[in-house]
Amino acid sequence: MGLEGRSFGTSLWLGLKWFKSSWSRVRLAFAILSLLTANFTIVSFTLFPGGEILPIASIIVIMAVAFAAIMLHLVKLSAQDLGLLKALGAKRGTLTFAVLIELTLLGLTSAFLGLAAGLLTLILLEGLTVFRIFILQILYLEVASAIAGSLTGAFFVWRYSRKTVAEILANAG
Amino acid sequence: MPVDRVILRLEHVKKTYNGQGKPLKVFEDLNLEVRRGEFLAIFGPTGCGKTTLLNLIAGFDKPEAGKIYVDGQEITRMPESRLVELRRKKLGVVFQTNNLIPSMTVFENVELPLVLSGVGRSERKKKVEEVLKAFWISNYAERKVATLSVGECRMVSLARAMVTDPEIVLLDEPTDFLDALTVDLMLASLKGKLMQGKTIIATTHRGRLTKVAERVIRLKKRLP
Numbered sequence A: 001m002g003l004e005g006r007s008f009g010t011s012l013w014l015g016l017k018w019f020k021s022s023w024s025r026v027r028l029a030f031a032i033l034s035l036l037t038a039n040f041t042i043v044s045f046t047l048f049p050g051g052e053i054l055p056i057a058s059i060i061v062i063m064a065v066a067f068a069a070i071m072l073h074l075v076k077l078s079a080q081d082l083g084l085l086k087a088l089g090a091k092r093g094t095l096t097f098a099v100l101i102e103l104t105l106l107g108l109t110s111a112f113l114g115l116a117a118g119l120l121t122l123i124l125l126e127g128l129t130v131f132r133i134f135i136l137q138i139l140y141l142e143v144a145s146a147i148a149g150s151l152t153g154a155f156f157v158w159r160y161s162r163k164t165v166a167e168i169l170a171n172a173g
Numbered sequence B: 001m002p003v004d005r006v007i008l009r010l011e012h013v014k015k016t017y018n019g020q021g022k023p024l025k026v027f028e029d030l031n032l033e034v035r036r037g038e039f040l041a042i043f044g045p046t047g048c049g050k051t052t053l054l055n056l057i058a059g060f061d062k063p064e065a066g067k068i069y070v071d072g073q074e075i076t077r078m079p080e081s082r083l084v085e086l087r088r089k090k091l092g093v094v095f096q097t098n099n100l101i102p103s104m105t106v107f108e109n110v111e112l113p114l115v116l117s118g119v120g121r122s123e124r125k126k127k128v129e130e131v132l133k134a135f136w137i138s139n140y141a142e143r144k145v146a147t148l149s150v151g152e153c154r155m156v157s158l159a160r161a162m163v164t165d166p167e168i169v170l171l172d173e174p175t176d177f178l179d180a181l182t183v184d185l186m187l188a189s190l191k192g193k194l195m196q197g198k199t200i201i202a203t204t205h206r207g208r209l210t211k212v213a214e215r216v217i218r219l220k221k222r223l224p
């Protein structure tokens, strides 16, 4: 059948196009998320040099929530496009997956950029001694919160796109 | 097997909006048959339910009661996944407000329905170029839709509706906001090669379009 492959390609195309064409909308989110990740990196290293897991975990919760909130907002901004794509014959799965691709791209790039910026700042301020073994744990946490944010956005799309086209377009205003 | 002469049938359709305040009955018992290849105009004053009718036909909205058959398939109780497929294969829609994606180029907007149908890249390019030419907008292909005039957006909408070569074309106020000359061009294109054999259902609240249509039905506005 090749149907699965086709859906995947469609989602990929949509996700990338969306990312590219909505860049002006996305770049503020990108800046905020990168800054947040940079901050998290710096705070984790300087305040909790031993890698104390509890305080770090509590900051990561804040970060995950921020990722989720920003991504949810982005998705809601494109509600009108979702209705339109559905009207043009997009399946729910295609839409959800396209959004997941877009948000994951956004989340991961901003997480990596933030981590790099945070580490660079630390190195400049404190020298190379900051590197400890738990840098990987921080990376995992940052990536995890970015992915949690993307999943939240995609879940919203999955729920939202169950509505009829008329409802979506009327609500999106 | 002979194809059914009737491509669209509405039986006892009832539609009420339960939005703000008291319910608004738009249709109480609407019946309509459209022949394959017919050019039908739906004429009526603002608020009489023209857009609502097109929404029901496209399966964008559901009636409370009644049946709607599109090419023999009853759509009011059809699962969403099948409805989406039916739309993709048989319908081309021009929305009253166009609903283009402003941040994408003309080419990308027109390409969208083909992407959703899984058409390959080179085939897409060929079809999009063809349809852009038919609506006199080849020169705009790489322009962002946000930079186009209202009339140009209308043409892009039409191109997007026709790019999949749909059997049924739904046009919501296609001549709105256009100057007399562009209306003529548009009406000519509705009679043109690209539209040959298509079933066209167009709404209008002005007379021009009703003159080129083969049949006109009039909707009255229900007084509250």
Ligand SMILES: Nc1ncnc2c1ncn2[C@@H]1O[C@H](COP(=O)(O)OP(=O)(O)OP(=O)(O)O)[C@@H](O)[C@H]1O
Pocket (backbone or CB within 6 Å): A170, B017, B018, B019, B020, B024, B026, B044, B045, B046, B047, B048, B049, B050, B051, B052, B053, B096, B205
């Ligand atoms: N989502 C909705 N909720 C509540 N009422 C609605 C909704 N959509 C339309 N209506 C009402 O239903 C009636 C018919 O609306 P519709 O948009 O179908 O009119 P129309 O004939 O297309 O008008 P126009 O020529 O101005 O486009 C109007 O009175 C409108 O206010």
Ligand SMILES: [Mg+2]
Pocket (backbone or CB within 6 Å): B050, B051, B052, B096, B172
């Ligand atoms: Mg209308």
